[in-house]
Amino acid sequence: MKKIIALLSIVSVAAAFGECAVSMGLLAPTGRKVETFSWCSSRGGERHNMILVHPKDKTQDSKAPLFVALHGHGASIIGNYRWESMPIDDASKCDICWIPEDFYGLILEVRRIEDFWGVPKDCVVPKVKGGENAPVPDEISETEKRVLEQVEWAASNLAVDRNRIYLGGASMGGSGTLGLGLVNGDVFAAIKANVSASPYHVIKRAGFGGELARIPDPPVLVEYSAQNDRWSLDKDLLYSGMDAAKYSIYAYWGPFGHTGRNSRVLPKNDLVGSFNIFDIKLNEPYVAFSSASSNDPMPWPDGYLKNKKHPLGNSSGQRNAYFRWKNVKDSSDSFEVDLRLITQSDWKSSRFKYPKSAKADVTPRRVANFSINAAERIAWEYGGKKGEVVADKTGHVTIPQLEIATSPCRLTLKHIMPRTGKSVSKIARVSRQPGEAKKGIMLGEYPGEFISVDGVHKPGEVAEIMVLREPFKSGDSRNKELAPLNVVHCSDAYKTAFNGGEENAPEGSWALFIGGGEKVKTNDYVKCAIDFVKKLHPRIELLTKAEEAKPKLYNRILKPRRIVNAVSDKTAFQGWKVDSAAEVESAFSRPLSRGEEFIFDFGEHLVGYLTVSLDGFERPVDAPVRLEFNFAEVPSELELSRDECEKVGTISPSWVQDEVVNFDFVPGVYELPRRYAFRYVRIRVKQCSNGGKFCLKGISARAVSSGDFAKYTPIDGASEIDKAIDRVSAATLRDSMQTCLEDGPKRDRRLWLGDLRLQALADYATFHDFDVVKRSLYLVAGCAFEDGSPATAVYEKPQTRNANGRQILDYTALFPLMVLEYYKESGDRQTVEDLWPTAKAACRKVLTAVDETGLVREDNGFWNFIDWQNGFNRQASEQGAIIYGLDSMCMLAKELSKENEIKDIPAMIEKMRRRAVEVLWDNERGIWVSGKDRNISWMSQAYLALAKAGTEKMRRGALSRVRSLEGAVRPRTPYAYHYFVEGLWAANMKSEAIELVREYWGGMVAKGADTFWEAYDPNDDFVSPYRSVILNSYCHAWSCTPSYWLRKAKRENIK
16 A cells, blocks of 8 residues: 555645645555645644545546545544445445445544544443443534534535435444534435444433424435444444434444444445435435334343354344435425335345335435425325324424335325414423313424313314414524414414414414313413413513513604704804705795705704695696605704714714615605704705706604603793703603613614613603513613623614623623612512512622632623723722622512521622722822723713712712822713713712703703713814714714702702
């Protein structure tokens, strides 16, 4: 062998194949081009060699199949290549390594594997029940990742037919073939394993022997095992598991030892090689046979054959070896396939007697066009017999115990009900025993689950009276666990589910169709069934309650009050103001020409939809009218350059509310489809007909909000400045109250956890709308992170979901406080009980940011927000926020009598308070500092005051000193100012708190605000978290709390 291998000079092929694979020269061909490569993973690490065998006579444009070979533990890629180069009829040849002449071959190096395909290298496989105690990692090994990378490299850079990629291996390579191949049915058409070593990691990974971890259409598996080979132990679990899962396996065994050589294998089992995996294609359906009557008894688990003492003696055996299929027809209406048994004319065998007929369960797989929903009933016909079967959770059907003979017989499957494209699960009601007090609901795909009901049907009679339909069509990427539940009562649940049922169960909602009509509508089993569905998807209950609490939107029709001009004025906010220009009516009913424009002032900030009425003038309009709309919350948005936000803005300029709209037909009345937040709108004529003139007949806005301003009552006896601040505060809240508490109606139009708390406080003081707060709390809990802690942000559209992958530490810390405040204001015990687990998860999550001494780590992995301000360290602020939240959790636990569930938290609070004083208090300057650089900021003082760290004298002194301390970092947003005011109030500096409200928020009123802004610095009108003020929001929910503070001050008589 050494003589025929000659390594030539190194040839770099990085340009052709990328840097991962570097050619190490050519192997002397045996009629085929053969190359060796040195491979380095894209993740780095060691290099590994591989051999690439090219097809013998491939034409330039044709694509060839690919066979990937994995060698055994004591073998190598050179050994595999040696077997490959032998003639196919050589007695020493190893079937598992043979690469057909018209194939590419990829022989991969796996000898230096450290984790033995999931079983640690230091695990000695026991001689009985091999490897079952060995730990199996949750993730695939580095070797498996590398093999998949190498396969993808070959498929991407060579003329490989992706529908014909096959995997094979012997011994350790066979073990890898099983573990890697079975779970990658989207890569490999079929796989073949020979004397695979210790398959227990595959058995465990696939869930065989327990609750099956469903693998979507795994490849067809051919497996050879030696019953006198200790490495083949546990094959009974593998074979039985494949059988129970209705996966396709062709298994062959015999006392041929731990080998793959034909000279030793074929004399013991001459069926080996009878099934050609290379006939299978990835894009074609196949049939899996299981529970076959023709299967031989397995030699396991009693032990392995040694000295011919096994109960089965020197026998060989097979599973499913005789079954074949052909002539598949896969259409949207039906699935058809011929089934038969092989005979001696197909493959000669001297050791096995072929059956003339045999029974087996039949499961079509990789079906592309004949789509089946979960729990759907499917009609089948075969050999003159007919029946119905119900699909499993994955949408597969199994026709039980068909009689299959040597003559082909056609199996036909058809739909019973019309197609909806949505998966359903049957929930059947069945009586259990005559005379029993309780009957049961048997859930078709969830055996063992029973729900107590009163009997309606006869004992033992099954009635399909409930159907659960999924919210989205198959293939939809939206998360079905984040969809609410609708319950639909009807006479026939199955027909209603398959024939639409959209009126009461629209797209995007789970639908539980309950049959039986009015007579069963109030039965206990209805509630039990709903509870069961919620148990299947725990978030459904929270999101369903969120949906039930969705508030009504109120509509107001507003018309512009005047036409204005934008005027440059250095004394105005951001350098622009508006002056009255004309009456509104002057813009209507006169011909308009290209370039004309008007700025309409609606007199107040609103959130909603603009309607324009267009008409012809004197003669018909013969071309579309193209209008440009610029919507503005403040005058500067009308005139400031858009170039700045496009060049330096840190968020997308698509948030700027500019539109160009074509109106194809005039006359007409049009409501623009997008929702806007604005007070001013400029309308400019971009293009119009050269002949027929057009005119504006009218313009109006439909303002929408769930905040009913009729519930708002001004503060009695308040000063004019307090009334003005309160009115703007309430307007800010109103316009951010939509179907949930949005952060800003212009931007970001989503629910943020931090904003939610401040909006809720203002709502309790003004509109008293508990539903919108309840819905928002349920949404952040229903869209929680995997550990159960609340979402930082939530999208409502196009589907309710967690909108921010990075968790904000201070937002999460304060979630228990939000729940506590909701409970004190609403008295709604049930909602608070529902939210309790999320509050507990929030506490556990934020404590991961705290070190063992009780101090928040500076590098804690969270988004440490506190404020849109640069240049200040947030460690001290986060220390205070976490303590404040944990203290609120203790108060909430006391309200709910759940102190035993958080017994460790009070001690943690005290530990963190002590640590704050030890590390963060600067005794010389009498102030809280933060981080290694001893940074001083307003927010450190505020949050540690809320945490009650140190003494009240320390806290009051720090809050007073920081406001006049040169270099102390000031807040930049109303959100941060709120917490500074709250810190003052907590330190019993209430008069100072209210004066700060009047000074800061009153400053915005003085500059013309009719809703409060996202960011405001009294000394810099152009402050922006996004480097461009045109991207700022000028109606932002977190700035609405003055209504809360002013009313709180009035109740406590604080002037």
